[in-house]
Amino acid sequence: MNVYRVNPEVEVYEISTDLWRSSRAVVPPYEIINPRHCSHVFVKGASHWVAIEHEKEQNRYLILSFDMDSEVFGEMMLPASVSNGRGLNLSISFFGESLSLFHYDDGVLSDGSYYNICPIWVMKEYGSVESWTKLFTVDLGRKID
Template identity: 40%
Template sequence: MSDYLPEEVWIRNILPTLSIKTLLRCTSVCKSWYSLITSPSFISTHLNRNKQQDPPLLLLRHCSEHPRKEHFSIRHDNPTLDDYAELDFPFHSVNWYFRIVGSCNGVTQCCFSNPWPFYASIGFGFDSINHDCKVVRVTYVEDDDGFDIVPPEVELYSLSRGCWQSISYCGLQSIIPERSPQVYINGAVHWIAYDRKTNGSIRRSLIVSFNMCDELFREIFLPDSLAAQRGINIEINVFGESLCVMHDVFLSGSNQTYDMWVMEKYGVVESWTKLFAIIDYQKVYLLGFLLLSLIVVDRIFKV
């Protein structure tokens, strides 16, 4: 029996089945294995294969004050949230905590505020055409009237190129708040943004997207009732395979409502639908209940 395996056997049938930790060890075998395992095409193949087989996991985070430290753990997505792994987080911020702004293909992005006279928002996603991971950074510089210079400086980092390049020519006209949370869906990252205020006009909220394949910004309009709100009370998310936004409406006293809107057909403004509203709950109880509701409703829809 020959001990030689055809190249296509171990490339297509063996290596993609290995765990990430094992693959990292395999990169030390030889230069050809290193080039293969770290290539965008292999990473995409491994990700798609394991995405269908691996059970869903949740990332939990909390910050301790004494000492000030970030703590991250991975739990099983079940009613008891069983432990899966405790993560080492060796990074340090100029603040005492990082902010999670989004995730893509199992990678989570954290950032922290800048002490400089500018602010930035970051988005990252996957270019499925070129099998390439990309990061886009939108930076606004302070002027005499505050952080309102448009267009901003826009830079793009490509893993395959290994460097940043300016794409400020894209002409982004909207303002994305500092460290704005993002979601990745349909090959693009999305943020809640608002129009630039001109001639006394009222700023309206909207969604700005950046497509990782054609590297272009686009705008998605919100329902009128949401567009009239400032982005601080609107959160963007993904529900199933659809974009969704959650609107936090403050009422009298400590009560409030929490509305969830879903864009049933991507890019079609008329398809925005209010899925449900939670009324007269204090926020501390509301958020936990909302997360539980999303999990339950999502699973009901999949049945």
């Protein structure tokens, strides 16, 4: 499988000048996962994407945001059980007024049976890592060969 990763860059269109310009934002050292197929959501005046931070021990996944008014990047941690998982299987959306996270997970259990699930998380208080709440887990069925 091809994995596409890009470092974020921002250009801003100013209606008053009818011109595009490069943002002065300091771009963090993260990469957006699969930009061709990535999920993106606009919540609370900011765009959000799932991103990866490359660390020596293990990669860490997080939500990268870009505030449209202040032109500042921010980051939000994912639930602890998700942040060190497989980032290619993460997508974000919104649920009501809240940021939500879909974590597609599959594999083989110790008894040899296959699982294919999707826990759905919601950040009940925007920006508060402690407010991530798993609403439910969808069973996507078994793998068919």
